[in-house]
Amino acid sequence: MARCIRFVKEHDLEFSVRSGGHDYVGKSICDGGLVIDLSGNSIEIDPAENTAIVGSVVRWGAFDEVAQKHGQATTGATVSTVGIAGYTLGGGTGFLARKHGLALDNLLSARVVTTFGESLLASEHHLQDLFWAIRGGSGNFGVVTSFEFKLHEVAPEITAGQIVFPFEQAGDVLRFYRDFMRDAPEEITCYAFFLNATPVDAFPESYHGKTVLSLVTAYIGGSKTRQKRTRTPPERWRAGFKHYSADTLHRSPHHV
Numbered sequence: 001m002a003r004c005i006r007f008v009k010e011h012d013l014e015f016s017v018r019s020g021g022h023d024y025v026g027k028s029i030c031d032g033g034l035v036i037d038l039s040g041n042s043i044e045i046d047p048a049e050n051t052a053i054v055g056s057v058v059r060w061g062a063f064d065e066v067a068q069k070h071g072q073a074t075t076g077a078t079v080s081t082v083g084i085a086g087y088t089l090g091g092g093t094g095f096l097a098r099k100h101g102l103a104l105d106n107l108l109s110a111r112v113v114t115t116f117g118e119s120l121l122a123s124e125h126h127l128q129d130l131f132w133a134i135r136g137g138s139g140n141f142g143v144v145t146s147f148e149f150k151l152h153e154v155a156p157e158i159t160a161g162q163i164v165f166p167f168e169q170a171g172d173v174l175r176f177y178r179d180f181m182r183d184a185p186e187e188i189t190c191y192a193f194f195l196n197a198t199p200v201d202a203f204p205e206s207y208h209g210k211t212v213l214s215l216v217t218a219y220i221g222g223s224k225t226r227q228k229r230t231r232t233p234p235e236r237w238r239a240g241f242k243h244y245s246a247d248t249l250h251r252s253p254h255h256v
């Protein structure tokens with residue numbers, strides 16, 4: 001990495017850094033310059049300390065699979081192919097966020113290569129300013145080659161699903177959503193958003209091509225807690241929720 005940085009400086013080139021490649025506007029691919037496509041894909045779990053050191057090109061699906069062998073996970077993207085790097089450096093919200101915070105809250109340290117070609121370890125105890133800056137500041141402060149995360153115990157089973165409503169029901173549904181989430185247990189995370197339903201199996205045919213309201217939800221608590229603490233939505237809401245093994249945690253429910 002340090003050699004790449006020195007090379008682009010010597011040759012006065014543009015460069016960009018690519019990890020999971022999920023930037024919405026393609027910022028990780030520059031024109032006419034050098035794309036540094038990272039390849040450090042190691043995942044080291046320390047189950048006793050509840051920590052993981054993860055190479056920056058790793059994607060959430062791969063990280064989950066390894067961490068779940070120890071019954072652990074940390075907040076990650078809701079789609080398994082998103083890269084941990086761009087996601088974490090931008091803040092990172094996901095299904096564990098209500099209980100365990102954003103990805104940046106779970107970051108313990110990061111190895112950063114600066115534009116001077118130095119490799120630095122930033123943490124709460126060392127280079128605090130740099131550590132503060134990379135948590136939300138995206139890739140503007142150097143290239144991160146590995147991340148150390150705090151892990152949490154997550155039950156071997158989660159409940160997740162997507163509920164889709166016709167646009168006309170959006171007012172009623174969003175009012176219920178607002179009231180329900182106000183005092184919902186922290187184990188429940190639910191995203192509400194409008195989308196245009198593409199003609200795929202995840203949506204009933206009658207929805208294809210229409211704007212619909214989607215609630216994507218995951219419940220990460222155990223089954224006893226689930227029965228005791230969650231309220232059932234009104235009957236007219238067809239949930240069709242399923243149980244999944246937690247190693248699919250950061251796959252979108254309609255992808256699992």
Ligand SMILES: Cc1cc2nc3c(=O)[nH]c(=O)nc-3n(C[C@H](O)[C@H](O)[C@H](O)COP(=O)(O)OP(=O)(O)OC[C@H]3O[C@@H](n4cnc5c(N)ncnc54)[C@H](O)[C@@H]3O)c2cc1C
Pocket residue numbers: 016017018019020021022023024026027028038056076077078079081082083084085086087088089090091092093094138139140142143144145
């Ligand atoms: C399908 C999809 C689902 C998503 N789901 C979520 C979600 O649930 N929650 C959420 O919070 N966000 C989500 N996002 C947004 C996603 O977190 C951001 O787009 C993120 O920047 C993608 O990171 P990446 O590593 O995959 O992308 P890349 O395109 O590789 O990188 C994104 C940016 O980070 C920079 N960068 C990449 N790696 C490094 C590095 N190692 N060091 C320094 N800079 C680097 C790149 O240069 C670029 O500017 C989603 C995006 C998509 C497309």
